[in-house]
Amino acid sequence: MSDTIRMVVATHNEGKLAEIKRILVEDLGEDAERIELVTAGSLNLPDPVEDGVSFEQNALLKARDVVRRTGLPAVADDSGLIVDVLGAAPGILSARWAGVHGDDAANNRLLLAQIEDIPDANRTARFRCAAALVVPETDDGRTEPPYDIHNENVELGDMQGVIIRAPRGEHGFGYDPIFVPDDQPARAAEAGHPLTSAEMMPEEKNAISHRSKAIRRLVPSIRRLVLHNYVQ
Template identity: 45%
Template sequence: MRVVLATHNAHKVEELRRILAPMLPGLEVLAYDGPEPVENGATFTENALIKARAAAAHTGLPAIADDSGVCVDVLGGAPGIFSARWGGPARDSEENLRLLLWQLSDMTDEHRAGHFTCVAALALPNGVERAVTGEWSGRILREPAGAGGFGYDPIFQPDGHDVSAAELPADVKNAESHRAVAFAALGPVLTELLANSY
């Protein structure tokens, strides 16, 4: 069975393949090569569904998508849905990290709590849709650490660990992350809907 993953982010495609493979053996996750839709939703759920719908419409295949970001308590949940472009329209990861670290530079450790949020969405060509949410709690570090992962991973220390998300082994991250939690919840939904529709 094939589904298309609605992203042009190669890191995310590989991560999702590793997460979904144990849950859904035989599922072929295809990279999306179509146009990128305008993500003008006001929530992670709205943006994830926008992407999944666009990929399903473009390919004629079931499509999965996610929208995710880091949410910092003292910033009222920001960057949130603006995580990818927090540092400006170039969507530069280093600029995003630099700005967030500067904004939190005077904050003591007790005020650096936050979490990653991920909404995983499924859209079928027949119009059926589902979305589920996963979270990964932790705190924002004072400087980047680690070369693994992507995005905000180098400055996010998950609860229960003494290293950044970028320093965690891939198997640990793929079992615990916000994306892993969301797609673990989406897995049974995906299986059921595909079985009933295809």
């Protein structure tokens, strides 16, 4: 056993790493110092094909891929927008709803056009995140990949809200400019209207986000499966 253990966040986004690190510090206290977080990008790991049919499947396949390649515990997430009147679409297709992956403006335009005639009261939606923790087998004697998996867990987090009729705000990404969360910061009273995710400061959004909720629900598993098994 070593004093610390590396845990890989299955992303190439350093901002996501910082958010998860903040949550671990808040929820684990001093124990968070015993976990060294690194990104898959920093280890030059490729992105796996996300061919799952649910957020849970895609989060798990990303974390499993990292574990099999590195033999280290891994956290991964997958998220998207669920619009009730569209029967839970765009869902796992959120990032490529208009046909091109990552074209946020096109995705927003298409979604607004699809629900243009829907009354405000029926434009309910939620962002959903699945966060997965996958832990390798430590007693199989393997010294090179593919490493075996010992345990895995996946948790969900939702951010409820509504879709407005025109974009507002300059922060965030994706559908943030057209999504108004139900949970609002105190500053919304000063603005005179509920804020979209894109009108919120990053710390305001992170405090209520679907990803934060899902990661926080993983923390007991991280404490049990990572800290207790790897670090003494």
